[in-house]
Amino acid sequence: MPESTIQPVRHILSLSGGKDSAALAIYLRDRIPDMEYIFHDTDKELPDTYEYIDRLEDYLGKKIVRTTFGTTFDDLLRMYGGMLPSNHRRWCTRAMKLEPFEKYIGDTNCINYVGIRADEDRVGYISHKPNIKAVFPFREDGIDYDGVQKILRESGIGMPPYTEWGRTRSGCFFCFYQQKIEWVRLKQQYPHLYEEAKAYEKPNRVNGNIFYWCKDEPLSELEKPERIAEIISKWEIQQLRQKQNQKNLPLVTTLAGLSVDEPPSSGCMICHL
Numbered sequence: 517m518p519e520s521t522i523q524p525v526r527h528i529l530s531l532s533g534g535k536d537s538a539a540l541a542i543y544l545r546d547r548i549p550d551m552e553y554i555f556h557d558t559d560k561e562l563p564d565t566y567e568y569i570d571r572l573e574d575y576l577g578k579k580i581v582r583t584t585f586g587t588t589f590d591d592l593l594r595m596y597g598g599m600l601p602s603n604h605r606r607w608c609t610r611a612m613k614l615e616p617f618e619k620y621i622g623d624t625n626c627i628n629y630v631g632i633r634a635d636e637d638r639v640g641y642i643s644h645k646p647n648i649k650a651v652f653p654f655r656e657d658g659i660d661y662d663g664v665q666k667i668l669r670e671s672g673i674g675m676p677p678y679t680e681w682g683r684t685r686s687g688c689f690f691c692f693y694q695q696k697i698e699w700v701r702l703k704q705q706y707p708h709l710y711e712e713a714k715a716y717e718k719p720n721r722v723n724g725n726i727f728y729w730c731k732d733e734p735l736s737e738l739e740k741p742e743r744i745a746e747i748i749s750k751w752e753i754q755q756l757r758q759k760q761n762q763k764n765l766p767l768v769t770t771l772a773g774l775s776v777d778e779p780p781s782s783g784c785m786i787c788h789l
């Protein structure tokens with residue numbers, strides 16, 4: 517190929533609002549000066565996530581490009597006949613995260629930096645497009661959960677604000693991957709967002725069924741005081757059991773003093789990294 521037609525390789529880091537991608541951006545800031553930072557804004561993120569992205573933008577000294585391209589979650593939900601996304605109908609990740617990502621990159625050659633840690637046994641999103649090459653600097657450099665915490669602490673950025681009230685993941689406030697205890701905390705922290713999530717639970721236009729965010733439990737049931745008390749009590753018992761077995765637990769299962777369930781392997785890595 518003549519030299520004049522060779523395209524420069526782009527360097528892309530996709531931020532989710534989670535701790536690992538944030539730490540990776542900090543880690544690479546001075547190593548890859550021409551890094552492009554992007555954030556796939558679903559318009560349904562937690563206020564904490566927007567605040568964290570702004571904080572990162574200041575630290576990085578560079579614009580974090582919002583890759584949202586006009587179609588909102590509500591538009592997509594209408595297109596899907598009102599069928600809420602779920603682990604089995606995960607149209608949201610593809611439409612709101614993967615497609616904007618690939619659209620942003622286009623056909624240019626790029627290296628995509630992914631924040632999977634050295635202590636994680638899971639794979640992230642790897643595009644099948646031949647022009648996108650995924651790399652995993654934390655894995656290559658042996659940076660684990662403690663290493664990520666150290667990077668966040670020393671930079672002054674800290675952990676994502678939502679971890680302070682016990683939420684463990686970034687992503688949409690109504691994400692179906694969250695645990696029941698997290699729904700309880702969402703209601704306590706952002707009652708209006710809980711109400712907004714609840715309002716989506718109505719008969720869809722395809723078959724009239726109602727899909728719920730939280731498996732088969734409507735949010736209108738989950739929010740009842742006796743049910744909330746039960747969820748909290750079960751969670752506390754689970755915590756106690758885990759603490760008793762602490763020496764058998766891998767460090768990665770403890771986040772900000774809370775024992776957490778990692779997302780299932782089919783979880784939304786691009787949303788929660």
Ligand code: SF4
Pocket residue numbers: 558601608609612613686687688690691692693784787
């Ligand atoms: S955060 Fe959850 S609801 Fe939002 S796009 Fe990702 S998987 Fe879907």
